[in-house]
Every structure is written in structure tokens, then in C-alpha cells.
Amino acid sequence: MIVELKQNTPQSKAEELAIATKSILVPHSPLKLVTYSKIKELPKVLEPYTQNFTITHTDLQLASRTYKQKTIDIALSPEIKIGGSTNHTLMITGPCSVESEEQIETVAQFLVKNNIKVLRAGSYKPRTSPYSFQGLGLEGLQLLAKMGKKYDLKIITEVRDYSHIEEVIEYSDIVQVGAKAMYDQGILRRCGKANKPVLIKRGFGSTLQEFAQAAEFVLSGGNENVMLCERGIRTFETNTRFTLDLCGVAWLKEKTNLPIILDPSHALGARYGIADLSRACVAMGIDGLLIETHPNPSVALSDAAQQLTFEQFEAMNASLKTVANAVGRKMI
Ligand code: PEP
Ligand code: MN
Secondary structure: OEEEEOOOOOOHHHHHHHHHOOOOOOOOOOEEEEEEOOOOOOHHHHHEEEEEEOOOOOOOOOEEEEOOOOOOOOEOOOOOOOEEOOOEEEEEOOEEEEOOOHHHHHHHHHHHHOOEEEEEOOOOOOOOOOOOOOOHHHHHHHHHHHHHHHOEEEEEEEEEEEHHHHHHHHHEEEEHHHHHOOOHHHHHHHHOOOOOOOOEEEEOOHHHHHHHHHHHHHHOOOOEEEEEEEOOOOOOOOOOOEEHHHHHOOOEEEEHHEEEEEEEHHHHHOHHHHHHHHHHHHHHHHHHHEEEOOOOOHOOOOOOOEEHHHHHHHHHHHHHHHHHHHHHHHHH
């Protein structure tokens, strides 16, 4: 149950009520208490302080359409806005990893040429082997921030573990919580206190409910700017890297109020089908697309097989505008 407290409820009273009802106090106006979802009746002690309350079916609460019917909006700038009453589908692209200043600047210039506003690249890479390229760390974050400033781009980059979360929050415009970190409650709870939008990727072995509840850790901490990213789950199929769960996307759209971003690059794990998959994703009426693109994918230090060349990206991007138009959306 989500209980919105009356505007004049003092913080100290709200804290007291949270303890009395074993609920979480969401420090965002209006102050809210979120109880375990099994509570279906307003606790008596809250009655004098309550302006309204929502009974939820599961612990998908703040992120549920039961609570907020409309998709929340997230604004990276007055023009770069998704969700809410917009019909925008945001293109996010860039290499898997920031590898050097020359590489990331070439990509930044490519984005500017194509009027794309959000640059992605990892600098703390959560590789499956400690012997693979691990990313440039802080140096890479600084390069990304430099490109953001120089080319007026917004930066999304990943936090791999808690040890560098402050750096990622400082240097990024959107904090990416990767598939392997989706269950990391230290990261999620810290993101709940951050003043930056957070993109959470679905763990490849997690259910939709677990995925949506990961967002609850951030939202209940007071950060209202969360987006969900489907990037493929592990199934019995081995010919593709993962399986992009579009049924899951339909469920997330139906049940959650968060913008949905799709990442076909990590799902397929190969270049050949990314354009087709991206068109299918855009046709679903999603809020954004995350695509890996590299100036020379054959020498990429991570995810070489799936990154698009600039030529491939441009051809795909042109066709996405047509698909977006056909379903009443606009690529931004
Ligand atoms: C990435 O976006 O580069 C990445 C590591 O993705 P995921 O967490 O989905 O594997
Ligand atoms: Mn990658």
C-alpha cells in the first residue's frame, strides 16, 4: 500500500509513522509511506495524516500503473524528454566501451552528425572474465564527460560495483545499472539517493517481477527518474547470445509506469540482425533504444561481434524514423 501523507505532515511525524507501520518513508513531496503490499487496509494510526492511498496487488508499487496510470516523464534537457505525454523514442548509441580519446571523439562526432543526443559507453566493464579488457575506469569517465561538454551530448555509463559509484554519478547524465548488477542492492539504494536518472537493465536470469522490483529500490529511496531496459534473457537457445523478451516488454508496458528502453545489441550478440530487431522494438512503441556502434568494430576491445559500423547504423536509423512515424512516435 502506498500512503500519501497530507502536505503539512512534519518530517519527524512521518518518520514516527514509518516506524509504527513498518513502512518505508519516501523522502519526496508529498511524503509517502510504502508498506508491504499484503497490507490491504489503511492502518488506523495513519488515518489523521493521510491524503490518499493506493492498494497494490504485489510489491510492484511505486512503479505500477495502479499507483500512477501515466508513464512518468524523464527530462535530460527541455528537448530530450521521454515518457509522460511525449511520443518520443530516444536513440542512445555508442561503443560498448570507451577505449581511447580518439575512439570516443570519433563516435561523439558521428552522433553530432546524425543529430543523436545521448552517447553510451562503458568505462567499468562487468566482463565475465577478469582477464578480458576491464575498461578505462576513471580516465574513461573523464573522457566521456569531456565529450559530453564539447559536443553537447548526454552521457550514459555503467556502474559495475559500489566501489566507484560516486564517480559514475558525478560524471554521467544517466547512471546505467547493468544486467549483472541488477540485484546489487548497495548500488540500487545509492541510486535512490542520486540526483540523476537511472537506467536499470534486466538481469538475464531474472523474472519480470524481480526486474520491476529492482526499480522499487531506487524509487523508494526518493529518485523518481528510473527507466527499465530489456536486454535479453538466457533461455535454452544458444545460437543467439540471449533472447530478447518482447512479451516481457508488453508486460512491463502494461503493468509499470516507467519508460522502457530496448537493447537488441546485447540480446542478439551479433551485428546481422540488429537493424531488423530495432525496427521491431520501435514498432512496439517504446521510449528508447540502446544500440552499440563502433568506428571499427573488428578491433573493439569488448562486444566486437555485435557493434554496428557507422554505415550500418546510419542505414538502420533512417528506417527507424519511418517505423516510428507509422506507430505515431518520433525518434529523438
Ligand atoms: C553494456 O551495456 O555494455 C552491458 C554490459 O550490458 P548488459 O549489462 O546488458 O550486459
Ligand atoms: Mn556491450
